[in-house]
Amino acid sequence: MFDNILTHFGLNPANFTVQAFGSGLINHTWKISNQHGLPCYILQQINTAVFKHPEDIAMNIGNLGAWLKKESPDYLFAGALPAATGSYLFVDDKKQYFRLFPFIAQSHSVDMVHTPEQAFEAARQFARFTKLLSGFDTSRLKITIPQFHDLSLRYQQFTDALANGNSIRIQDASGLISYLQQQHHMVQTYEHIKNDPAFALRVIHHDTKISNVLFDAHQKGLCVIDLDTVMPGYFISDVGDMMRTYLSPVSEEERDFQKIQVRNDFFTAIAQGYLGELNNELSAVEKRHFVYAGQFMIYMQALRFLTDHLNDDVYYGAKYDGHNLIRAQNQAILLQQYNEKEELFNQIISTI
Numbered sequence: 001m002f003d004n005i006l007t008h009f010g011l012n013p014a015n016f017t018v019q020a021f022g023s024g025l026i027n028h029t030w031k032i033s034n035q036h037g038l039p040c041y042i043l044q045q046i047n048t049a050v051f052k053h054p055e056d057i058a059m060n061i062g063n064l065g066a067w068l069k070k071e072s073p074d075y076l077f078a079g080a081l082p083a084a085t086g087s088y089l090f091v092d093d094k095k096q097y098f099r100l101f102p103f104i105a106q107s108h109s110v111d112m113v114h115t116p117e118q119a120f121e122a123a124r125q126f127a128r129f130t131k132l133l134s135g136f137d138t139s140r141l142k143i144t145i146p147q148f149h150d151l152s153l154r155y156q157q158f159t160d161a162l163a164n165g166n167s168i169r170i171q172d173a174s175g176l177i178s179y180l181q182q183q184h185h186m187v188q189t190y191e192h193i194k195n196d197p198a199f200a201l202r203v204i205h206h207d208t209k210i211s212n213v214l215f216d217a218h219q220k221g222l223c224v225i226d227l228d229t230v231m232p233g234y235f236i237s238d239v240g241d242m243m244r245t246y247l248s249p250v251s252e253e254e255r256d257f258q259k260i261q262v263r264n265d266f267f268t269a270i271a272q273g274y275l276g277e278l279n280n281e282l283s284a285v286e287k288r289h290f291v292y293a294g295q296f297m298i299y300m301q302a303l304r305f306l307t308d309h310l311n312d313d314v315y316y317g318a319k320y321d322g323h324n325l326i327r328a329q330n331q332a333i334l335l336q337q338y339n340e341k342e343e344l345f346n347q348i349i350s351t352i
């Protein structure tokens with residue numbers, strides 16, 4: 001299957017080897033390498049169950065790339081490569097969509113945040129991306145996943161799963177279900193945000209896990225990648241997903257919940273990295289919601305994992321029975337620990 005794709009993008013398959021790459025849950029990624037000193041590439045198959053219109057993604061990445069090339073020519077933009085036909089996509093006979101990126105030389109990514117410096121660098125890169133694109137008209141962006149970070153919708157989907165989902169799983173998860181129901185006030189806060197003109201719609205990445213940042217050999221951030229979910233959104237999505245994925249030494253996959261922790265110095269690093277770039281662009285009201293960002297995203301992810309568990313794992317899949325329940329419990333514990341630090345974190349923000 002790879003031969004056709006590589007040929008389509010003008011590469012001779014005989015020169016390259018193909019290896020599965022990365023740790024994402026949604027798309028498939030391969031590294032295309034060679035022993036001939038030629039450039040390397042990243043090949044990706046787009047998950048069309050999640051991204052229903054791959055052409056929209058291609059168009060967004062193309063438009064953002066063209067704009068940045070003109071306005072910020074020094075920015076290392078990780079855009080896809082066009083084939084000779086001019087198209088960024090290869091569609092095979094099974095209607096599977098693929099695209100090819102140049103592998104950014106001398107770069108690497110990491111899967112876990114081990115130091116506050118990494119958190120700082122990543123936060124700086126996500127903020128820089130939004131800042132450099134602050135003059136880009138967000139209405140030009142296609143919505144690649146409608147209402148992706150709409151907490152009200154996620155809560156509604158959770159409620160629907162309680163009504164129509166797997167009844168045994170609903171019964172077994174009753175403790176977690178009521179904990180998440182008790183946190184419903186977070187949805188109300190989100191509703192206020194949606195109606196508050198002081199909250200700007202910006203170019204937001206919407207998937208700020210650390211593996212979506214490229215680092216150089218000196219561990220400095222180079223740029224952000226994985227741009228499929230770049231859409232108009234609120235800054236709380238990006239800041240919140242960093243809190244969700246950088247604060248704890250263990251990820252959403254961890255089954256030993258004792259290991260979940262919220263690390264203060266990593267919070268400070270995210271805030272300094274992000275606000276270092278965007279402090280002057282955020283309104284006072286937005287800044288007042290900096291700590292809420294973490295609650296918003298951790299809560300949303302707990303709801304999404306639990307909803308999927310109740311719906312028999314149709315979205316995220318499961319590597320073992322109860323996988324999404326474990327992920328949801330993990331996120332709920334993270335949320336509890338984060339909430340305990342709300343006051344301290346607000347204090348930290350007031351000093352930045």
Ligand code: ADP
Nearest residue numbers: 022024027029042078101102103104109211226
């Ligand atoms: P997903 O998370 O959906 O699997 P990504 O686009 O994040 O897909 O790619 C997976 C991994 O591949 C990244 O974490 C990074 O290590 C690497 N990668 C992706 N794009 C590039 C690129 N243009 N240059 C170098 N490495 C890349």
Ligand code: GN1
Nearest residue numbers: 023024025026027050207229252301
């Ligand atoms: C998915 O593809 P990946 O692993 O970067 C999901 C995110 C979730 C994340 C949880 C399109 O991201 O929203 O936060 O899993 N992406 C989509 O691990 O649903």
Ligand code: MG
Nearest residue numbers: 024211212226
């Ligand atoms: Mg990724």
